[in-house]
Amino acid sequence: MDNYIKIFKALSDMTRLKIMWLLINIDEKICVSEIVDVLEEYQYNVSRHLRILKDAQLIDEVKEGKWVFYYLSPMKEEFGDLIQKAICSIPDTEMTTEMMKCKRRLTMRENDIDTKEEGS
Amino acid sequence: MDNYIKIFKALSDMTRLKIMWLLINIDEKICVSEIVDVLEEYQYNVSRHLRILKDAQLIDEVKEGKWVFYYLSPMKEEFGDLIQKAICSIPDTEMTTEMMKCKRRLTMRENDIDTKEEGS
DNA sequence: TACATATATGTGATTTTGTGCATATGTTAA
DNA sequence: TTAACATATGCACAAAATCACATATATGTA
Numbered sequence: 072m073d074n075y076i077k078i079f080k081a082l083s084d085m086t087r088l089k090i091m092w093l094l095i096n097i098d099e100k101i102c103v104s105e106i107v108d109v110l111e112e113y114q115y116n117v118s119r120h121l122r123i124l125k126d127a128q129l130i131d132e133v134k135e136g137k138w139v140f141y142y143l144s145p146m147k148e149e150f151g152d153l154i155q156k157a158i159c160s161i162p163d164t165e166m167t168t169e170m171m172k173c174k175r176r177l178t179m180r181e182n183d184i185d186t187k188e189e190g191s
Numbered sequence: 192m193d194n195y196i197k198i199f200k201a202l203s204d205m206t207r208l209k210i211m212w213l214l215i216n217i218d219e220k221i222c223v224s225e226i227v228d229v230l231e232e233y234q235y236n237v238s239r240h241l242r243i244l245k246d247a248q249l250i251d252e253v254k255e256g257k258w259v260f261y262y263l264s265p266m267k268e269e270f271g272d273l274i275q276k277a278i279c280s281i282p283d284t285e286m287t288t289e290m291m292k293c294k295r296r297l298t299m300r301e302n303d304i305d306t307k308e309e310g311s
Numbered sequence: 312t313a314c315a316t317a318t319a320t321g322t323g324a325t326t327t328t329g330t331g332c333a334t335a336t337g338t339t340a341a
Numbered sequence: 342t343t344a345a346c347a348t349a350t351g352c353a354c355a356a357a358a359t360c361a362c363a364t365a366t367a368t369g370t371a
Contacts, residue, residue: 072208072209072281072285072286075208075281076203076204076205076208079199079202079203079208080199080203080328082199082203083196083199083200083203084196084328084329085192085196086329088192088195088196088199089192102347102348103348104346104347104348113330113331114347114349115330115331115332115348115349115350116329116330116331117348118348118349118350119329119349119350120329122350134337136338136339136347137337137338137339137346137347137348138348139347139348139349148280149277149280150277150280150281153273153276153277153280154273154274156273157269157270157273157274157277160268160269160270160273161192161195161270166192200358204358204359222317223317223318223319224316224317224318233360233361234317234318234319235318235319235320235360235361235363236359236360236361237318238318238319239319239320239359241318242319242320254367256317256368256369257316257317257318257367257369258318258368259317259318259319
């Protein structure tokens with residue numbers, strides 16, 4: 072029962088739920104600094120929230136150079152699968168700003184040196 | 192977004208998750224004192240937990256004489272529906288004791304005067 | 312009426328959680 | 342090596358959650 076509690080607890084915070092929503096909806100791995108930019112939250116807080124999601128086995132991480140990318144854990148049990156579907160059913164209207172920022176940030180990956188002076 | 196957070200928060204407590212699991216699995220309304228007996232938790236705590244679940248719109252109540260029965264709220268949105276399914280997918284093995292006690296307690300409803308001296 | 316049963320709530324103590332700040336660790340580039 | 346960037350974490354504090362105790366409210370019954 073503790074595992075299920077841990078999952079619900081992990082999802083009962085705005086920042087963490089937003090991270091999960093993004094991961095589910097963009098279907099792509101994303102690194103800490105990108106989440107920081109999208110959610111406009113301090114880096115150290117994002118880091119901590121990511122750890123909580125990982126401890127609940129909702130996400131995994133992979134290190135690439137100086138970046139750490141986070142992605143959805145493949146769900147083995149039906150429970151996690153249904154929880155993911157539930158998060159996915161949260162309408163975009165709740166996340167328009169974040170989704171916009173996220174898309175813009177992800178396209179900046181390839182040519183991030185060229186567009187650095189673009190500003191906000 | 193706050194509603195979703197509220198739901199996850201409501202479910203991130205052992206007693207409350209157990210109450211929800213029971214309500215989903217017995218498919219029947221149940222009153223406070225019955226939950227107290229099944230979960231072996233103080234009445235005042237059960238009362239409070241039920242209020243939190245109700246504030247999250249997961250359950251509703253109906254008064255019948257001196258009893259207050261609680262039952263699953265009919266889910267209007269897909270989100271709530273998937274959350275219910277997720278809770279339903281939590282295996283019985285996590286709840287064997289509670290389920291046994293619950294079944295016994297519910298059969299005692301009809302003939303509860305006759306069997307009162309049966310004890311535990 | 313008085314009493315027993317069922318449920319809810321105010322209050323204070325304890326625990327847990329989220330956050331800000333500073334700083335540590337690790338990686339890349341000059 | 343030094344500097345810059347990316348991420349993680351120790352510590353202190355404030356806010357929130359949980360719980361135990363006492364008590365209040367409401368209903369039914371003798």
